[in-house]
Amino acid sequence: MALLVVFGGLPGTGKTSVSRAVADALGATFLRLDSVEVAMQRGGIDLRDAPVGYAVAHAIAVDQLRAGRPVVVDAVNPVAIARAGWQQTAASCDAELRLVRVVLPDEAEHRRRVETRVADIEAHVLPTWPEVTAARHDPWVEPHLELDNSSSLAVAVATVLAWLESTSEPTSAPASPTERVARGMARLSVADAGEVFTLQLAAWVREGRECGTLEIPPLQESIDDVRAGLLDAGKRAWGLRENGRLIAMVRLSMLDATTAFVGRLGVVPDLIGTGLGAATLRFVEAQVPPGTTRIELVTGLGSVSNHVFYEHMGYELVSRDSDAGTVRFAKPLT
Numbered sequence: 001m002a003l004l005v006v007f008g009g010l011p012g013t014g015k016t017s018v019s020r021a022v023a024d025a026l027g028a029t030f031l032r033l034d035s036v037e038v039a040m041q042r043g044g045i046d047l048r049d050a051p052v053g054y055a056v057a058h059a060i061a062v063d064q065l066r067a068g069r070p071v072v073v074d075a076v077n078p079v080a081i082a083r084a085g086w087q088q089t090a091a092s093c094d095a096e097l098r099l100v101r102v103v104l105p106d107e108a109e110h111r112r113r114v115e116t117r118v119a120d121i122e123a124h125v126l127p128t129w130p131e132v133t134a135a136r137h138d139p140w141v142e143p144h145l146e147l148d149n150s151s152s153l154a155v156a157v158a159t160v161l162a163w164l165e166s167t168s169e170p171t172s173a174p175a176s177p178t179e180r181v182a183r184g185m186a187r188l189s190v191a192d193a194g195e196v197f198t199l200q201l202a203a204w205v206r207e208g209r210e211c212g213t214l215e216i217p218p219l220q221e222s223i224d225d226v227r228a229g230l231l232d233a234g235k236r237a238w239g240l241r242e243n244g245r246l247i248a249m250v251r252l253s254m255l256d257a258t259t260a261f262v263g264r265l266g267v268v269p270d271l272i273g274t275g276l277g278a279a280t281l282r283f284v285e286a287q288v289p290p291g292t293t294r295i296e297l298v299t300g301l302g303s304v305s306n307h308v309f310y311e312h313m314g315y316e317l318v319s320r321d322s323d324a325g326t327v328r329f330a331k332p333l334t
């Protein structure tokens with residue numbers, strides 16, 4: 001079944017950036033209503049009386065969906081009838097419709113974005129703040145994702161992709177990192193070695209930079225070392241995959257009967273700082289065998305952001321190894 005993702009929301013909320021990135025991630029046809037309408041206006045068509053831009057967009061979407069290609073639509077879709085039109089288009093192509101409403105709850109920030117943005121389509125006249133606030137907007141009563149776009153583009157895109165992937169009924173609340181981890185974290189095997197190697201190299205450059213050296217184990221391991229780690233019966237590894245992409249991972253082993261060791265906790269660089277690291281660490285803490293009384297881990301001596309992160313997560317620095325350039329953190333389990 002082809003997928004039709006329709007974005008809506010007031011001008012200036014950042015729909016275009018998010019929907020374009022979602023289309024790229026899905027390999028979908030990106031259908032931007034502004035592009036259609038500006039082209040028509042430049043061809044001499046007056047759209048004030050007839051919203052034919054939507055009709056053209058629907059016709060293009062139908063061709064794409066019937067060919068089995070996913071489509072992502074970027075349009076204001078302010079009135080109920082506009083959204084009902086997409087429902088009809090989806091139904092006529094036997095496609096699944098998912099609606100995303102982009103919002104910016106902070107009105108001052110929204111106004112700032114409306115007043116400072118620059119048109120990226122030639123001859124596109126952008127609406128002013130009074131025009132944005134005066135236009136008619138029907139309440140969204142249809143099932144949809146309400147996307148608060150106050151944070152970064154990466155967070156917005158990850159939220160939409162996670163929601164699209166969920167098979168549950170559409171909800172107005174985006175999934176939290178904890179929910180995403182609970183839903184998607186799965187054991188990694190040697191078949192995942194290539195992806196683990198790639199994530200490892202991408203994620204640990206950050207620690208390498210902070211420590212001023214690339215000579216740290218995660219950056220020095222070869223693909224064969226990674227394979228060996230995944231084959232090691234004493235180490236269990238988990239990964240979080242969203243839309244086919246490995247975005248977070250972690251590994252757990254036992255140092256002795258009561259002490260667990262967490263290693264290779266990493267998040268892809270574009271999603272660092274979005275809560276996935278904390279959720280992944282909490283996940284692995286819950287995987288320790290019964291009888292475990294302490295968790296330990298090691299990080300770079302100069303990796304200050306990791307120190308801050310682990311302290312934030314309840315770990316305490318217990319020793320330093322200046323020769324190895326590492327520090328050991330530990331947390332008692334109660």
Ligand SMILES: CC(C)(COP(=O)(O)OP(=O)(O)OC[C@H]1O[C@@H](n2cnc3c(N)ncnc32)[C@H](O)[C@@H]1OP(=O)(O)O)[C@@H](O)C(=O)NCCC(=O)NCCS
Binds near residue numbers: 266306
């Ligand atoms: C370490 C790592 C896994 C942390 O994951 P993350 O997704 O960036 O962290 P989160 O977004 O989950 O942050 C969790 C909390 O720690 C805080 N935190 C994280 N890094 C911080 C920093 N440098 N300074 C202050 N607070 C920080 C966050 O504010 C957040 O707090 P909150 O839950 O109260 O909002 C991630 O940065 C990473 O993959 N780094 C590269 C690989 C690496 O070095 N791994 C560790 C090897 S030991």
